[in-house]
Each structure stands twice: as C-alpha cells, then as structure tokens.
Amino acid sequence: MTRKALPQPERDEIRVESVLQALGEPVRLQIIRALADAPEGIACGEIELPVTASTRAHHLRILREAGVLSTHTEGTRRISTLRREDLETLYPGLLTGILTAPR
Amino acid sequence: MTRKALPQPERDEIRVESVLQALGEPVRLQIIRALADAPEGIACGEIELPVTASTRAHHLRILREAGVLSTHTEGTRRISTLRREDLETLYPGLLTGILTAPR
DNA sequence: ATCGTACTACGAAGATCATCGAACTTCGAT
DNA sequence: ATCGAAGTTCGATGATCTTCGTAGTACGAT
Numbered sequence: 001m002t003r004k005a006l007p008q009p010e011r012d013e014i015r016v017e018s019v020l021q022a023l024g025e026p027v028r029l030q031i032i033r034a035l036a037d038a039p040e041g042i043a044c045g046e047i048e049l050p051v052t053a054s055t056r057a058h059h060l061r062i063l064r065e066a067g068v069l070s071t072h073t074e075g076t077r078r079i080s081t082l083r084r085e086d087l088e089t090l091y092p093g094l095l096t097g098i099l100t101a102p103r
Numbered sequence: 104m105t106r107k108a109l110p111q112p113e114r115d116e117i118r119v120e121s122v123l124q125a126l127g128e129p130v131r132l133q134i135i136r137a138l139a140d141a142p143e144g145i146a147c148g149e150i151e152l153p154v155t156a157s158t159r160a161h162h163l164r165i166l167r168e169a170g171v172l173s174t175h176t177e178g179t180r181r182i183s184t185l186r187r188e189d190l191e192t193l194y195p196g197l198l199t200g201i202l203t204a205p206r
Numbered sequence: 207a208t209c210g211t212a213c214t215a216c217g218a219a220g221a222t223c224a225t226c227g228a229a230c231t232t233c234g235a236t
Numbered sequence: 237a238t239c240g241a242a243g244t245t246c247g248a249t250g251a252t253c254t255t256c257g258t259a260g261t262a263c264g265a266t
Contacts, residue, residue, distance in 0.1 A: 002263075016204040021127035025254085026120050045212065055255055057214055076212045076263045091204050093196020101119040101194050105233080128224085148242065158225050160244055179233045179242045 005072045006064060011086045014067035019091070022066035023098065027051055028059050032082065035069060036099050041081040043074075108175045109167060114189045117170035122194070125169035126201065130154055131162050135185065138172060139202050144184040146177075 022028055027049060034047045049056055060080060063069045068087070071080045087095050125131060130152060137150045152159055163183060166172045171190070174183045190198050 016201060017127065017129050017132060019127075020123055020132070020201070024120065024124035024127040027254090029120060029123070043212085051254085052256060053213070054215085054257075058254075061214085073213095073262090078213065091200035094200025097194035097197025097200060098119060098123070130224085146242085154224085155226060156243065157227075157245080161224075164244090176232090176243095181243065 003072060003074060005070070006078075008064050008070060008083075009067045011067075011090065014086065014090055016091065018066040019068060019087070019094075022063050022068050025059070027055075028063055029098075031059060031063065031080075032068065033099065033103075035080060035082045036095075039081070041079040043077045043079055045077075106175060106177060108173070109181075111167050111173060111186075112170045114170070114193065117189065117193055119194065121169040122171060122190070122197075125166050125171050128162070130158075131166055132201075134162060134166065134183075135171065136202065136206075138183060138185045139198075142184070144182040146180045146182055148180075 023032065030049060031047055035042060044056060044060055045053070047056070051059075060069070060071065060078075064071050064080075067083060069080045070083050071078050073079075082095070084095065126135065133152060134150055138145060147159055147163055148156070150159075154162075163172070163174065163181075167174050167183075170186060172183045173186050174181050176182075185198070187198065
C-alpha cells in the first residue's frame with residue numbers, strides 16, 4: 001500500500017485570511033467538524049455532505065491549500081486530518097473557539 | 104448631540120458561519136485589527152483603508168450584521184466597537200487567536 | 207489484463223461578492 | 237436657512253466562488 005502526502009503550505013506560509021476564508025463556508029465548516037471528531041483522520045468519501053464528489057474534492061483542496069488540513073493517500077483513499085498543532089501555534093484558541101460554537 | 108445604536112443581532116442570533124465569512128476578507132480583517140487597538144471605538148472614517156467610503160460602509164454593515172461589531176451614532180459620526188464579550192462567550196479564544204496572528 | 211473504486215482535473219453555468227460613483231440623509235456650524 | 241462634513245443607499249460592473257457533469261488517473265482486487 002502506497003502512502004504519499006499531498007502538497008500543503010508550511011506552517012510559516014499559512015495566512016490568516018486564507019484560513020478564515022476557508023472556514024467561512026458551511027460545507028467546509030461541516031468538514032472541519034467531522035475531522036475534529038476523528039483525530040486519526042477520515043477518508044473524504046466518508047464525510048456526509050450535501051454535495052457531489054467533485055465539489056467535495058474542491059472544498060478539501062481549498063482547506064488543504066489554506067493549511068487547515070493535511071491529506072495523504074492510502075491506496076486509492078485519501079485520508080485527511082486537521083492540522084491542530086500548527087493552527088494552535090499560529091492562532092491559539094481559534095480552532096477551539098470555532099468548534100465549541102453552538103451548531 | 105444625539106446618540107443612537109444601529110440594529111445588530113442579539114448574542115444568540117449570531118452564527119459562526121457569518122462571523123467567519125465576515126472575518127475572512129482582508130479589508131474587514133484590517134478593520135477588526137484597528138478596532139482591537141481602540142477599545143473605546145473608532146469612527147469609520149478614521150480607519151485607514153484602501154477603499155472608497157461606500158465600500159467601507161458596505162464592509163462595516165456586514166461586520167455589524169454578522170455580530171462582530173457594534174455601531175452607534177454620535178452626531179454625524181458613527182462609532183464602532185468590537186463585540187468582544189459576546190464573541191468571547193460564544194467562541195472562546197477565536198478573537199484572540201485571530202488577533203495574535205502574525206500580520 | 208481487466209474491472210471497480212476512490213478520487214481529481216477541467217470547463218461551464220449560475221450565484222454571490224467587492225467595488226465604485228452618484229444621489230441622498232442627517233447633523234452641527236455659520 | 238444654508239452649507240459642509242460624515243456616512244449611507246442604490247444600481248451597475250467585473251471578479252470570484254460554488255456547483256455540477258464528464259473525463260481522466262491511480263490503485264487494489266479478480
């Protein structure tokens with residue numbers, strides 16, 4: 001089984017604007033919440049979303065390129081995880097603030 | 104001198120999506136940072152921004168309607184303040200996370 | 207080698223958004 | 237009562253974004 005990480009920004013390349021813009025979209029926020037409940041990561045397809053597969057891929061790419069999540073391949077599947085540590089270092093409290101919000 | 108508050112959402116009407124969407128725009132983020140440095144509030148016109156007055160008004164409206172800031176009139180001027188307490192209660196850490204970010 | 211699965215890339219369509227100028231309102235000062 | 241300053245609203249324009257279907261890639265299993 002092959003294992004490869006997808007390109008993503010280094011910690012010091014992450015910009016607040018991009019992160020906030022990435023998080024400020026309902027579908028993407030849903031993805032983040034799903035990821036927060038699964039520290040070991042989730043395959044994209046396993047997240048229940050009201051959009052097609054291609055739209056889902058689009059959102060995951062935006063989140064990854066913003067530096068919010070990390071993705072690596074495992075066979076044909078792509079496992080995503082929240083970049084908790086990086087985000088907590090850059091913007092302490094931001095993630096918790098969002099996740100503790102009333103849904 | 105007349106003093107009147109402009110309409111804004113109650114604390115329990117504030118939605119995370121709207122807040123994040125409001126914050127995820129460079130000009131608006133700039134406004135937030137200016138407001139964070141002025142606890143007593145700022146008049147819109149005093150904030151240095153790379154946009155015209157009407158665009159500025161547009162952004163301030165979005166921030167107010169999202170529940171991020173409060174605005175009241177003071178004569179012909181409009182003073183805005185961050186809704187720190189409400190935001191901290193709803194999303195503890197979010198604001199600090201954003202404000203401590205490297206610019 | 208072929209097939210199915212998981213996912214991505216591309217191009218198009220429609221929606222939403224930022225931006226502006228012009229016209230208008232409101233208030234304080236002359 | 238008139239003027240100027242501060243700020244808003246409106247309508248238009250161009251940019252950006254979400255969404256989708258289709259076509260394609262990569263991989264594991266048969």
